[in-house]
Structure formats: structure tokens, C-alpha cells
Amino acid sequence: MRTPTPTPTPTPTPTAAPAPRRRRAATLATAAALTALALTLTTACSKQGAGSSDSSTSTAGSAAPAIQGDITFNDDNLAKLDAALKSALAGKDTGKLDLAMVVNVAVDYWNAGKTGFTKGVADLGVQGTFQAPANGRLDQQLSMIQTLRGQSISAFSVSAIDPTAIKAPIQDANSAGIPVLAIDSPLPAEDGAALYLGTPNYQAGQKAGQAMKAALGGKGEVVVLVGSLTASNAVERIQGFEDALKGTDIKVVNKLADSMDASKALSNAQTAIQTDPNVTGLYGVYSYDGPSAAQAVQAAGRTGKVKVVSDDSDAQTLKFIQQGVIQATVVQSPYQQGYTGAYLLAALKVLGKDATLALVKPYLESDGTTLSSGVGVVTQENLSAFQAKQTQLGITG
Numbered sequence: 001m002r003t004p005t006p007t008p009t010p011t012p013t014p015t016a017a018p019a020p021r022r023r024r025a026a027t028l029a030t031a032a033a034l035t036a037l038a039l040t041l042t043t044a045c046s047k048q049g050a051g052s053s054d055s056s057t058s059t060a061g062s063a064a065p066a067i068q069g070d071i072t073f074n075d076d077n078l079a080k081l082d083a084a085l086k087s088a089l090a091g092k093d094t095g096k097l098d099l100a101m102v103v104n105v106a107v108d109y110w111n112a113g114k115t116g117f118t119k120g121v122a123d124l125g126v127q128g129t130f131q132a133p134a135n136g137r138l139d140q141q142l143s144m145i146q147t148l149r150g151q152s153i154s155a156f157s158v159s160a161i162d163p164t165a166i167k168a169p170i171q172d173a174n175s176a177g178i179p180v181l182a183i184d185s186p187l188p189a190e191d192g193a194a195l196y197l198g199t200p201n202y203q204a205g206q207k208a209g210q211a212m213k214a215a216l217g218g219k220g221e222v223v224v225l226v227g228s229l230t231a232s233n234a235v236e237r238i239q240g241f242e243d244a245l246k247g248t249d250i251k252v253v254n255k256l257a258d259s260m261d262a263s264k265a266l267s268n269a270q271t272a273i274q275t276d277p278n279v280t281g282l283y284g285v286y287s288y289d290g291p292s293a294a295q296a297v298q299a300a301g302r303t304g305k306v307k308v309v310s311d312d313s314d315a316q317t318l319k320f321i322q323q324g325v326i327q328a329t330v331v332q333s334p335y336q337q338g339y340t341g342a343y344l345l346a347a348l349k350v351l352g353k354d355a356t357l358a359l360v361k362p363y364l365e366s367d368g369t370t371l372s373s374g375v376g377v378v379t380q381e382n383l384s385a386f387q388a389k390q391t392q393l394g395i396t397g
Contacts, residue, residue, distance in 0.1 A: 067214045069382035071389060073333045073374025077363045078340050081371075084359050085343040089124075092350050097126040099345045100148050100156035101338060103184070105136030105260075108314050109287050112395045113183075113334035119394070120342025128342065129153070136260055138162050145169050149178070155345040157197070157337070159184035163232060167191045179348035183337045185233040189369065194353050195360065197341055197371045199332045201233045204375045205240025208309050211328040211377060212241070212250065212281050215307040219249040220280035223272040225293055227260040227286035234285055237311070241283060253279065262288040269296035273306055280306055287312035290329060294320040313378065313386070321383055328379045331386070335393055336373040344371075 101117045103110045114130045121128030129148065133140035138161045146169070148156060155178055160166040163185075170180045170192040182193035186201070212222060224241070226234050242252055254272065258264035265284070269292050273279050282297065284290035290310020294317075297306045303325050310317055310329040320326040347356040365372050378386045 066381075067211045067328045067377065067379050069328070069377050069379040071331070071376040071378065071382060071386045073336070073376055074372045075333075075336070075374065078336050078373065081360065081363050082340055082343050085347045085356075086123075088351055088355070088359060089343075089346060094124060094126055094346055094350055097124070097154045097346055097349060098129070098152065099126060099342055100129045100131060100153050101183075101341060102131045102141060102144055102148070102156055102158045104133070104141065104159045104161045106132035106134050107287065109312055110334060112390070112393070113338040115393065115395050116335035116338030116340075117342050118338070120339040124342060124346055126342075126346060130338075133161075136161065138165055142166075142169060145173075149173065149176070153178060155179040155181070155349045157181040157183045157341045157345060158193075159198075160187055163187050163191065179345065179353065181341055181344055181348065183341055184332075184334070185231065186370065187232075194348055195344065195357065195371060196369055197344060198337055198373055199233070199375055200365055200370055200372050201236035202240040203372075204311065204330050204332070205237035205242075206244045207240075207375055207377055208237070208283055208311065208328075208330045209241040209244025211330070212283060212307065212309045213245060213248055215309065215327045216250055216281055220307075221251050221253045221276070221278045222281035222283055223269075223276075223279055224252060224255040225265050225268055225272075225282060225284045225286075225289040226255060226257055227265075227289070229255060229257045237285055250281070258286075258289070260286065262292055265289050265292035266295060269293045270300070273297065273300055273302060282306060282308050284308065284310040287314050287317070290314075290326055291316035291320060294325040298323075298325050313390075318378070318383065318387070321378060321380060324380065328377055331376040331378050333373040333376070335395060340371075340373070 099121055101113065103113060110132055117128060117130055131144045133144065141161050142165065145158070158166065158180060160182065166187065173180050174192045180193045182196045184198045186196040186198065187193045224238055226238065228234050238255065245252070256268040256272065258268055265288055269282060272282065273296060282293040284293045290308060290312070291314060293308045293310065297303055297308060308326045310326055313329060313331045317326060317329050321329060344356065347359070360371055363371060
């Protein structure tokens with residue numbers, strides 16, 4: 001579902017104009033009083049906005065509420081589950097296992113997933129294959145699965161491009177004794193995937209909505225940029241986003257689909273802010289939507305005036321976070337979808353579905369079907385810590 005992002009041309013972030021009361025003080029105060037006042041204001045600003053490049057303030061002159069960053073994900077629970085699965089597999093015949101991870105498009109987002117999967121199969125001591133359709137095409141993904149079936153794959157995980165089209169291949173795999181794990185985007189239970197490992201998308205949307213609420217101070221008009229208005233993960237995210245805004249004076253005035261085309265996303269963002277001066281926020285749902293929104297905002301000279309909240313942690317997204325063009329991005333943990341996914345596939349094949357689900361049950365979300373890989377929020381304040389964590393896991397790109 002993710003597509004490469006056009007490289008933006010950074011422009012300088014505008015500097016906030018002095019507050020009116022500051023100018024009045026400058027004209028009335030003596031030199032000594034002016035010096036004291038300047039020191040007082042500097043200290044207050046440091047406490048309110050340290051690390052922030054936001055150029056806008058509320059009418060009272062105070063900073064908007066801070067966006068809460070969080071990069072803990074669900075790592076602790078998944079580490080416990082990994083240990084339980086490893087223990088249950090100890091002494092079992094796993095030598096002939098050949099596992100596969102099939103994602104929806106070859107983009108930077110999935111570098112972390114590939115890294116996790118590669119590490120997982122290595123720790124298990126089994127064979128593994130990572131597959132990603134170059135252009136995110138459904139026919140490519142279905143062909144990859146068919147080819148893997150012909151190579152006698154033991155089990156595979158899949159981030160389905162189309163839940164309807166993937167139903168028959170999953171059912172065929174199940175009939176042949178090949179377990180299937182849904183990752184990244186959930187599938188209906190009747191499709192036959194044993195479990196969903198990935199982001200609780202409604203929760204991710206809520207976090208994006210909370211970030212937007214803080215960025216806008218509870219008031220404004222927002223346009224949603226999204227690859228598809230029908231994909232289940234996108235629908236759930238947008239619903240969570242809108243629900244988080246209830247009770248505020250923030251209104252979602254439009255939802256613009258781009259058919260997983262970054263160029264179209266850029267055009268949509270440009271049109272949104274050029275044709276409606278009341279738009280003060282853009283929410284980018286797919287990984288390239290955030291950078292596209294940021295590029296449009298930066299090119300229009302509206303950095304800090306139009307707030308951007310995005311999803312995912314593409315390199316361009318993180319650069320825009322650093323520059324203050326994107327205020328926050330809601331991040332997933334594709335690494336764990338790869339790593340824990342490998343352990344789950346091995347267990348499903350060797351231990352069987354019932355035994356595996358019994359081990360997983362204590363770690364499921366309240367819906368009883370989702371094993372969360374976690375949701376994080378990256379801002380300027382925790383960007384360095386997030387990048388250090390990625391490096392520690394061996395994630396590049």
C-alpha cells in the first residue's frame with residue numbers, strides 16, 4: 001500500500017513575529033527594564049517551546065498543547081510471546097521449514113519488516129523468503145504467492161493488497177496444510193488467515209487525531225490524504241482519527257484518495273491548501289501522504305500555519321519532522337511483524353493452530369483477534385531516540 005515519495009526541496013522555516021506586548025514594552029521601558037523583560041520572555045519561551053520550530057501561537061501568546069510522543073510500541077509483550085513460542089518449538093523438527101513474508105509494495109517502510117523477518121528465521125535456524133511487488137500491483141502479489149506455493153513453502157504471512165482477491169489463495173493454502181498469517185492490514189475471519197499481527201489501526205487513527213487536536217489547539221479545518229478510501233486499515237484509521245476529534249471545533253472537511261500515487265497525493269495537498277484558506281491541518285494516512293502534504297505546505301510558505309500529522313516513518317517524513325514541517329507521525333513496528341511473524345509461522349506449522357493460538361491468547365487485544373505490534377508517535381522531541389532505536393535493531397533506509 002506504500003509508494004515512494006518525491007524528494008522535496010526544503011525551504012527555511014519562517015520565524016515568529018514579536019508579540020505586540022513585546023513591542024510596546026520596548027518603546028516604554030528604560031534600558032535596564034528592557035533587559036530584564038527580554039530575559040523573562042526568553043525564559044518563558046524556552047519552557048513553553050523547547051525543541052519546537054512551530055511558528056504559530058495562540059491568541060493569548062502561549063504555545064499549543066504539547067503532542068505526546070511514545071516509542072514503546074508493544075515490544076515487551078512480544079518479547080515474552082517470542083520466548084514462549086521458542087520454548088514450545090524447542091526439540092521439535094523445524095529443520096525443513098521454509099517460511100515466507102509477502103508484503104504489498106517494495107518501499108522503505110518494509111525495510112524494517114524484512115530486517116525483522118531475516119533475523120527471525122535466522123534465530124529459528126530455518127529458511128525464509130521475503131517478497132515485495134515492485135509497484136504494489138495485485139497481480140504481482142498473487143503471482144508471488146502462486147510461485148511460493150509451487151516451491152512447497154511451509155507457511156507465509158501476507159499484507160494483502162486486496163482482501164477479496166486474497167481470499168481464494170489463502171483458502172487454497174489452508175487446504176494444502178499451509179498456514180497463513182495476516183500482517184499490516186487485517187483480513188476478515190472468513191478469509192482463513194490464522195491471526196492478524198500488526199497495527200491496531202483504529203488506535204493508530206486515534207493517536208493521529210489526538211496529535212492533530214494538540215497541534216491545532218482544538219480548532220480548525222482538516223483534509224485527509226489517503227491512498228484508498230476502502231482499504232480496511234485506512235477506513236479504521238480515518239474513523240479513529242475522526243472520533244478523536246469529537247467534542248472539539250476541528251472539522252474534517254474533505255478526504256482525498258490518491259490511488260497509492262505519491263504525485264497525486266502531492267497534487268491533492270496543493271489543491272487543498274490553495275483553494276481553501278481555512279484549511280489548517282492535513283492528515284496523511286499512507287506513508288507517502290505525509291511527505292506529500294509537507295512538501296505542499298513548505299512550497300506554499302505555510303510551514304507552521306498548516307499543521308501536518310502523518311503515518312509511518314519514511315526517511316522523508318522524519319526529515320520533515322526534524323524541520324518542523326510535520327508536527328507528528330504515527331509509527332508502526334513492521335520489524336516486529338517480520339520477527340514475531342516468523343516465530344508465529346513456525347509455530348502454526350509445527351505446533352498447529354490451536355496450540356499456537358493458546359500461546360498467543362494472553363497477548364491479544366480486547367477484540368480477541370489482533371496481536372498488536374504496537375503504535376508509536378514521533379515528534380521533534382523524541383526523534384533522536386526513535387532513530388537510535390531503529391539503528392539498534394539494524395534497520396536502515
